[in-house]
Structures are given as structure tokens and as C-alpha cells.
Amino acid sequence: MSTNAEIDVGLRERKRRETRAALSLAALRLCVQRGWENVIVDDIAAAANVSPRTFRNYFSTKAEAVAAGHLERMLRVADELRARPASEPLWTAITNSVAAQFEPPAQKSEALLDANRWLERIRFILTEPSIHGEVLKASAAAQVELAEVIAERVGARRVKDLYPQVAAAVVTAVVGTVVDRWLRDGPSGSIVPLLRKAFELVATGFSENKTKTSK
Amino acid sequence: MSTNAEIDVGLRERKRRETRAALSLAALRLCVQRGWENVIVDDIAAAANVSPRTFRNYFSTKAEAVAAGHLERMLRVADELRARPASEPLWTAITNSVAAQFEPPAQKSEALLDANRWLERIRFILTEPSIHGEVLKASAAAQVELAEVIAERVGARRVKDLYPQVAAAVVTAVVGTVVDRWLRDGPSGSIVPLLRKAFELVATGFSENKTKTSK
DNA sequence: AGCAATATTGCCAAGTCGGCAAACTTATGC
DNA sequence: GCATAAGTTTGCCGACTTGGCAATATTGCT
Numbered sequence A, B: 001m002s003t004n005a006e007i008d009v010g011l012r013e014r015k016r017r018e019t020r021a022a023l024s025l026a027a028l029r030l031c032v033q034r035g036w037e038n039v040i041v042d043d044i045a046a047a048a049n050v051s052p053r054t055f056r057n058y059f060s061t062k063a064e065a066v067a068a069g070h071l072e073r074m075l076r077v078a079d080e081l082r083a084r085p086a087s088e089p090l091w092t093a094i095t096n097s098v099a100a101q102f103e104p105p106a107q108k109s110e111a112l113l114d115a116n117r118w119l120e121r122i123r124f125i126l127t128e129p130s131i132h133g134e135v136l137k138a139s140a141a142a143q144v145e146l147a148e149v150i151a152e153r154v155g156a157r158r159v160k161d162l163y164p165q166v167a168a169a170v171v172t173a174v175v176g177t178v179v180d181r182w183l184r185d186g187p188s189g190s191i192v193p194l195l196r197k198a199f200e201l202v203a204t205g206f207s208e209n210k211t212k213t214s215k
Numbered sequence C: 001a002g003c004a005a006t007a008t009t010g011c012c013a014a015g016t017c018g019g020c021a022a023a024c025t026t027a028t029g030c
Numbered sequence D: 001g002c003a004t005a006a007g008t009t010t011g012c013c014g015a016c017t018t019g020g021c022a023a024t025a026t027t028g029c030t
Helices: A011-034 A041-047 A052-058 A062-083 A090-101 A114-127 A129-154 A162-184 A192-203 B011-034 B041-047 B052-058 B062-083 B090-101 B114-127 B129-154 B162-184 B192-203
Strands: none
Touching: A011 A041, A011 A052, A011 A062, A011 A114, A041 A052, A041 A062, A062 A090, A062 A114, A062 A129, A062 A162, A090 A129, A090 A162, A090 A192, A114 A129, A114 A162, A129 A162, A129 B129, A162 A192, A162 B162, A162 B192, A192 B162, B011 B041, B011 B052, B011 B062, B011 B114, B041 B052, B041 B062, B062 B090, B062 B114, B062 B129, B062 B162, B090 B129, B090 B162, B090 B192, B114 B129, B114 B162, B129 B162, B162 B192
């Protein structure tokens, strides 16, 4: 029953992850609630039941803690892509992988109201200027993983080939742009159509003849 | 004789820019020289002959000051692109615009040894982890300009069309990736071939059949 | 010259950041 | 199971950052 990813983690590692998650979550929750300026590290530490000094063992800045969620989301894109059938065309697989991470949770059980908070949080992360740098840094970090997955997928000789590197960078760029747009133009609908359009532009090499047709 | 961009700047604005440039330059110079950790704001202010408090009127953090040069470089890419003949194919024009900003100065007069320092500085900016976030932020800021220029060039209906936004993001991404590569694999040669290869990938929509042919 | 607008600076309180060492918890070998 | 190693949490604390406020100085304009 135990997943591969869980067998070799002792109590130590498990606790560590819990603490990290608690801190990151507390940071995000408090900042969304009270506003970036009105939250200090001590508040976050208190909310996570650890000392202020411990906070700093996990994150070097408040911004990093808040952006940690985003980092994991982008890493999940890479994981999702890795899990997809190799038969799927690259850009389709990528679109789906990204989309999966930017649709509301749609949980079966608990928090239904969380659909709203989810959006509220994503918006905060990508909107608050004080963490913009950290968010971009997180995306860049995840991009390394992404490049590896893409390399595997297209069977690049080495991970160091230009192709996967550039492709991964482009994916990061497209996701950033599209999510930005989606948040601006009323995120009421799904993000998928926008993603499709954007990746279509990329896949066709930005051929200028048709910008709005194709549905 | 006076350029449009220069006529409406009085002594005030001129001094302001000088101060800003002096601070940014001092910050970069000192950090490259002594290492990021061993430079404090006061040092930079002193080197630029202003009070520490004034430093903070121009830049909110040390990182921002150091990255200011990068921001301007990326803005110059947009300017250069704007200045290029509309007849030039988009990706060619972009490649050239970028290349122009990442070739050693090749100044006619003074500092010849500056060619080395130039590289040393670019490397520092793009390598030092502590400013990575700021650098990405600067690129993102310049990207807004870039999107406008691209919109003009391809004659997009509105700047808010998806096309120019995505294209600009892709350019930023490609530049980041390529410069990174260039710095890693020995920046002895020109960056242009790498740029060409990368933009070729983009222009062809990452068609997988040929990754290394085409010269 | 004289007034308005803007820039520089000092003062200073609140907050961040990270090194160090003591106290505590988990892992491992025997 | 117990001792010891390895890793984590915490308090203490000094160096540094960050930004508000108000006094002073400089520039722009008539």
C-alpha cells in the first residue's frame, strides 16, 4: 500500500516536511488575510507553532515561504508531464500538465469554499509585488526539472542539449504570461483555452497569417 | 542636434540620472570586487558620494541596484528592435537586437581592458544567487516594453493581444537560456550562433525532425 | 529675487538575517 | 535496549536593512 516515495522517509523527514508545509501555508494564509506588510516572521512562526528562529532554518525570507507553494505547483507540472503517455504530442501533454495544476481543486470531501480561497491565494502570489522576484525564482528552479523531463520525452542525447533547455524556458514563459492574462481578464472561466491558444502559437512558430481564427 | 529624448531633461533630471548611474555602477563594481557579502549599502553610498539614506531613495535594495544595469540592457534590446527596419523578419531582428547588447563594447577610445571586466560583470550579475530574483524581475519589467514593440511590429490590433505578450515572454526566456549557456560553455566565442539556433527552434515551432542539421 | 517643487540628509524605530552553542529528538550499531 | 552519532529546535544577539518623518538644500520658473 505504501507508495515508493514514502517508504524511505523516516519520522525525521516526515516531520521536517510537515513543518515546512505548515510554515509555508501559515505564511500564505496570514499574508492573504492581513496583507503583506502586516505580517512579520514572528507571526508566521507562531501560527506554525515553532520558534521564529526555526522559521529561518526553513526559509531565508518571508517571500520565499510564501512562494514555496508556487514552486511546488510548478514542480508538479514536471511530475505530471513525466506521468503522461509518451504517445501524446509534446505540446498537448504540456498543456494538460499545466492545466491540471491551475484548475480549482474540486475536492470530493471537505472545503468547498476552498475554491474561492484557492483563487484568492493564487492571485495574491502572482500579484503582490514584494514576492514577484521570488515567484520568478521558483519558476526558474522548477524549470530545471522541466528541462529534464522534456529531454527524456523527446529523447535528446544529453540533457544539456539546447532543445530541452529552450523548450522548458518557453513553457515557463508561456505559463507565466497565460496565468497573468487569465487572472486579469476575469478568471471565471477555465484557463485551458488560453493555454491552448498560447501553445498553438508556439507550436506553429508564431506564423503570422492567423492570429484569431482557428476557432 | 539635440535628440528628442534629451531636450526636456533639465539639470535636475540629468543629475538624478547621474546619481542613479553612479550608485548602480558603484554597487556592481564593489560587489564584483569584494564579493556580494562583503559590501554593505553604506559602502556603495560612500563610493557614489551620497548619504546612505539617499541610496535608498533610488534603490530599495542592494540587489536592485546591482541588477539595474541588467534592466537597462534588456530595455535597450527593445529600443534596438524598435530601431530596426520593419522589413527584417521578426526573429532575425530580435536576434540582432539581442546580440548587439551581449557583444563586448568594442569601444574605440578608452578602456580596452574593459572587455574583460565587462564579461566579469555580466557573469556576476547572472551568477550570484542573491540577485537572481532581481535579475528575473528586471527581465520581466523590460518584457513589457518588448511586448509593445513586437505588437507595433506585427501590427497587432491591441497591445493586449496574446501574440505579442507570448512572443515577448518567449524572447525573454530564450535570452535567459542562451546567455546562461553561453556563460557556462566558455563565453570565449560570440553569443550569436547560440542565439540563432535557439530562435530557429522557436521559429520552426520546435519541429523535432532536425535539431542539429541546418549548418 | 522669490516662491514652489523636488532632492538630500540625519535621525530613528521596527524588522530581517544568520552565526553560535545549548538543549532536545531521531537514527543506528552493537 | 542502550549508548552514541547525527540532525533539529531554540534563545541569544549583533550587524544590517528598510522606510517614515522632518529639516535643509538645490533647482525650475516667473
